[in-house]
Amino acid sequence: MKILEERILKDGAVRPGNVLKVDCFLNHQMDISLFQEMGKEWKRLFEGVNINKILTIEASGIGIASIVSTYFGNVPVVFAKKSESLNVDGEVYRTKVESFTKKRVYDVFVSKKYLSPDDHILIIDDFLANGAALNGLIDLVTSAGATVEGIGIAIEKGFQPGGDLIRSKGVHLESLAIVDKLDAETGEIAFRH
Amino acid sequence: MKILEERILKDGAVRPGNVLKVDCFLNHQMDISLFQEMGKEWKRLFEGVNINKILTIEASGIGIASIVSTYFGNVPVVFAKKSESLNVDGEVYRTKVESFTKKRVYDVFVSKKYLSPDDHILIIDDFLANGAALNGLIDLVTSAGATVEGIGIAIEKGFQPGGDLIRSKGVHLESLAIVDKLDAETGEIAFRH
Numbered sequence: 304m305k306i307l308e309e310r311i312l313k314d315g316a317v318r319p320g321n322v323l324k325v326d327c328f329l330n331h332q333m334d335i336s337l338f339q340e341m342g343k344e345w346k347r348l349f350e351g352v353n354i355n356k357i358l359t360i361e362a363s364g365i366g367i368a369s370i371v372s373t374y375f376g377n378v379p380v381v382f383a384k385k386s387e388s389l390n391v392d393g394e395v396y397r398t399k400v401e402s403f404t405k406k407r408v409y410d411v412f413v414s415k416k417y418l419s420p421d422d423h424i425l426i427i428d429d430f431l432a433n434g435a436a437l438n439g440l441i442d443l444v445t446s447a448g449a450t451v452e453g454i455g456i457a458i459e460k461g462f463q464p465g466g467d468l469i470r471s472k473g474v475h476l477e478s479l480a481i482v483d484k485l486d487a488e489t490g491e492i493a494f495r496h
Numbered sequence: 497m498k499i500l501e502e503r504i505l506k507d508g509a510v511r512p513g514n515v516l517k518v519d520c521f522l523n524h525q526m527d528i529s530l531f532q533e534m535g536k537e538w539k540r541l542f543e544g545v546n547i548n549k550i551l552t553i554e555a556s557g558i559g560i561a562s563i564v565s566t567y568f569g570n571v572p573v574v575f576a577k578k579s580e581s582l583n584v585d586g587e588v589y590r591t592k593v594e595s596f597t598k599k600r601v602y603d604v605f606v607s608k609k610y611l612s613p614d615d616h617i618l619i620i621d622d623f624l625a626n627g628a629a630l631n632g633l634i635d636l637v638t639s640a641g642a643t644v645e646g647i648g649i650a651i652e653k654g655f656q657p658g659g660d661l662i663r664s665k666g667v668h669l670e671s672l673a674i675v676d677k678l679d680a681e682t683g684e685i686a687f688r689h
Binding site for chain 2: 332333362366377378384
């Protein structure tokens, strides 16, 4: 998606360890107009797909998923939570996710009330690298007997294995920008086309 | 706000310890159409107020704030983060918040890049009880020399001191539903009008 790539080139910053900082428009400060363009693009890419719910994971996915919902008939958005809270009682679907950026393993869960075999899910998230969070979300959907109809990712790190692993399962994955190279010394960012 | 109160009565559940569970439409599964009505209402309540940025806190505030932004000219939405991440470098404004539901103290921070003395901030959050999170957000805005132009809260627990404390500071606070009584035994929920 051209405007996302241009925005990454303009405002993104490369840090050692293959970190791409885009917190000025994607995952700390959020550009809602950009999210609307992303929503329109995913609507085009998933045109005709039966989607009745969007699933994402806290925290960075929530803003994107909420705006995207407005392009899919305002379907409910469920966000998977990362730690137990006193406000979530009852039964939950639960899985474990290893965080690339935070270097730790955490529990991820969704209340069983909000995923059912009738659900046709579009998963939305900001980043795809090793696929840990995404595989966790797929696991939650599968546990509920629901269907993953598609996955929309803002930025995929194409040099890490997550995207290929997910595509090899036959899942319809649409990453709006795929970064094939990050060079922290020169600041170079190269996209796949 | 009538439709929010009706929704709380229909789908909310009272739990011991003054807990109001609204996770089926507000803070786990999110009703985007309801958030749009809330956005319209806050736009009406803050009509004419100069707002160039929305500030919220992860995770439950993010979806609401993102939709609300679309009624305020798509102003940027910044969400305060609750724990240090490798993806946030550089200088941050930082404060401490005690969580009512999680019974612990955590650090809350915003990158200094995203709050400045030029900012006229609308703070958005899902709940106001003791005001701990909200006071933390106000503290961050004040630290940056920015101005809190208003605060929009979905559900205020009127029997807890947060709302009165904030109003006593002269801040323009608009809670869309104020709950004055929760009875876990009978399930009663009473609103202030």
